[in-house]
């Protein structure tokens with residue numbers, strides 16, 4: 001389906017061949033064990049036991065794999081996919097490069113778990129500069145990084161990683177596979193949270209990994225079966241159902257983010273505005289060539305925690321909530337979760353509301369919040 005547009009691919013991704021009497025997307029298959037052929041045993045059907053495999057999950061993996069351009073495995077959460085990759089690939093004595101400004105729980109896992117089992121962890125800012133990759137086993141980048149929204153040139157980094165014998169993994173959560181295709185850019189692996197914009201309805205947790213390397217997919221699949229971090233059939237089905245509208249949701253979210261970025265850029269009472277789609281944003285030169293569309297997430301600073309609370313309280317259309325990429329606009333003051341952002345730092349996730357409504361609401365709420 002590579003000749004078709006994003007919207008068409010999202011609608012058809014992972015669906016079985018049409019058959020009279022069948023639904024478009026088969027409903028969730030709830031099963032722990034399945035009937036086996038008593039003579040042939042477990043080789044008689046792809047379905048034997050629910051931890052290694054499930055038919056609902058297989059369809060979802062086909063859908064995400066089609067959009068990312070690789071073989072996909074889904075996990076219970078994004079955190080399970082990323083920590084599963086790290087633990088499946090890294091051995092004591094290995095060195096891993098992680099983003100200094102990336103998803104906070106992954107950084108915490110690296111220092112709390114990886115370092116204690118003898119893995120050397122090097123934190124590098126997403127925007128660089130990157131050190132020599134000689135002796136590095138795995139480079140994991142997040143681009144755009146959450147929550148700071150810096151980006152890195154994936155094709156250039158893939159080249160230097162491969163020259164040094166390192167693997168490159170890209171966390172594609174913020175961009176989604178419609179925003180960028182890291183495997184096409186030369187990355188060995190994609191990992192992501194499907195909890196965010198990919199499924200986009202704020203009602204499930206999901207993670208995934210995709211790769212064109214059968215060895216890497218095999219290693220991670222074994223890890224997943226051994227540790228059991230699989231999503232349930234209902235969440236897998238709901239995720240697949242939600243992906244049909246990914247193109248539509250991202251289009252509106254991105255348009256809303258562009259309008260809000262314009263609004264905020266014109267206000268003197270908002271500092272530190274970041275959105276990779278703004279031509280004067282430091283991320284723009286790389287983002288505008290590497291990304292196929294801009295994310296619906298932007299970040300800025302309102303000075304202090306109290307002003308953030310006044311802003312969110314005054315807004316009718318901005319929910320106080322963490323996570324991002326959902327249909328409802330939400331704002332998160334990241335410092336409340338203990339990450340290393342400043343007290344007034346806000347990550348705003350634009351939903352799919354009408355652009356004019358959102359711009360008017362946010363402008364009025366900033367006015368009502370007053371100065372810091």
Ligand SMILES: *Cc1c(COP(=O)(O)O)cnc(C)c1O
Pocket residue numbers: 077078079080082103142146171173174192193194195196205206207
């Ligand atoms: C949310 C997020 C994760 C973790 O995903 P969960 O589904 O919450 O476990 C990983 N990476 C990034 C960039 C995220 O935003």
